[in-house]
Amino acid sequence: MTGVTILGTGSYLPEKVLTNQDLERMVETSDEWIVTRTGIRQRRVCPPERAASDLGTEAARRACEDAGIPEAEIDCLICATITGDRPFPSTACTIQRKLGINGIPAFDIQAACTGFLYGLELARVLIVAGGYKRILLVATECMTRITDYTDRSTCVLFGDGAGAAVVGATQGQNTGLLGSFLAASGEHEDLVYVPAGGSRLPASVETVQQHLHYLRMEGSTLFKIAVASMSESVRTLLQRFQIKLEEVEIVIPHQANLRIINGVAKNLGLPPEKFYVNIDRYGNMSAASVPVALDEASKQGLLRSGQLVVTVAFGAGLTWGANLIRWNR
Numbered sequence: 001m002t003g004v005t006i007l008g009t010g011s012y013l014p015e016k017v018l019t020n021q022d023l024e025r026m027v028e029t030s031d032e033w034i035v036t037r038t039g040i041r042q043r044r045v046c047p048p049e050r051a052a053s054d055l056g057t058e059a060a061r062r063a064c065e066d067a068g069i070p071e072a073e074i075d076c077l078i079c080a081t082i083t084g085d086r087p088f089p090s091t092a093c094t095i096q097r098k099l100g101i102n103g104i105p106a107f108d109i110q111a112a113c114t115g116f117l118y119g120l121e122l123a124r125v126l127i128v129a130g131g132y133k134r135i136l137l138v139a140t141e142c143m144t145r146i147t148d149y150t151d152r153s154t155c156v157l158f159g160d161g162a163g164a165a166v167v168g169a170t171q172g173q174n175t176g177l178l179g180s181f182l183a184a185s186g187e188h189e190d191l192v193y194v195p196a197g198g199s200r201l202p203a204s205v206e207t208v209q210q211h212l213h214y215l216r217m218e219g220s221t222l223f224k225i226a227v228a229s230m231s232e233s234v235r236t237l238l239q240r241f242q243i244k245l246e247e248v249e250i251v252i253p254h255q256a257n258l259r260i261i262n263g264v265a266k267n268l269g270l271p272p273e274k275f276y277v278n279i280d281r282y283g284n285m286s287a288a289s290v291p292v293a294l295d296e297a298s299k300q301g302l303l304r305s306g307q308l309v310v311t312v313a314f315g316a317g318l319t320w321g322a323n324l325i326r327w328n329r
């Protein structure tokens with residue numbers, strides 16, 4: 001049987017920075033509140049003339065370069081996003097056109113902040129059971145496009161960016177992407193969502209006037225579920241592989257709130273230093289948060305061959321999960 005691994009990673013962050021001080025001029029908030037309640041100091045903003053596919057294409061090119069694999073050798077393209085360029089066609093197809101790699105399957109998946117983790121597991125299964133060899137997984141978000149900058153309870157949280165990975169076959173069994181734990185609970189679908197713009201409530205003058213195309217969420221309820229479900233994801237995944245928590249060298253968590261990350265660390269009894277954190281610079285980039293963090297940790301030399309790396313995330317759906325990787329680059 002074939003093993004599966006991450007052959008290369010890439011990320012792309014738009015240049016424009018939105019600071020807490022900028023937000024202080026837009027809504028009734030303070031740098032002090034935002035930093036102490038969330039850990040966020042600034043986030044990136046996609047310029048008006050660009051969209052999720054543009055960020056995703058840059059991240060994808062960088063991942064292919066990092067893997068040393070020409071884009072022409074990719075045999076499947078998966079894009080995780082909740083802020084795609086248009087309702088259809090898929091953002092994956094737009095990225096495919098920009099990369100000039102027509103003819104291979106390309107499709108979007110939607111699991112909000114857990115999208116990259118769902119995508120990694122899907123890529124693993126497609127390689128093991130479907131015969132694919134080099135899958136390009138892109139997670140790209142323009143969260144600022146669905147953020148209501150009159151709502152202080154959400155507008156301080158989100159930012160734009162993209163991350164990508166080339167996933168491919170590898171020799172050996174106990175190396176690379178070992179497996180995943182994935183879950184969802186649709187009963188909580190209304191805890192974080194965009195009310196309008198789909199078939200339930202199509203766009204109209206009223207929906208625009210009522211700000212129904214922006215993200216809404218119940219922050220404090222989500223907070224508790226996030227800490228519990230992320231901790232449970234890691235525990236369940238490690239139990240399945242009979243691996244002890246202390247064997248995990250580094251955790252790449254979704255970056256929704258620094259207090260959530262610290263809560264998960266405390267719950268698991270792991271030192272917070274084992275959790276890679278970049279929320280101070282980028283805020284919550286939904287599906288893009290984990291791959292951007294993974295790429296940064298890799299480029300900073302924090303991931304060494306043989307180490308056990310765990311990704312863990314939680315997001316709208318609700319969805320949650322974790323991937324277990326024995327880093328082999």
Ligand code: ACO
Nearest residue numbers: 029030033112113152153156219220222223256257315316
């Ligand atoms: N500035 C100043 N005060 C604020 C702000 C702000 N930006 N936002 C809220 N407040 C106030 C509230 O009005 C409230 O005031 P009150 O006590 O007078 O009513 C007070 O601060 C506390 O509000 P809470 O909502 O209870 O604050 P909390 O500590 O829960 O922090 C937060 C809010 C940051 C949203 C937190 O709940 C959180 O991070 N939740 C999780 C979000 C999450 O995980 N999202 C992931 C899904 S997103 C996706 O999938 C796309």
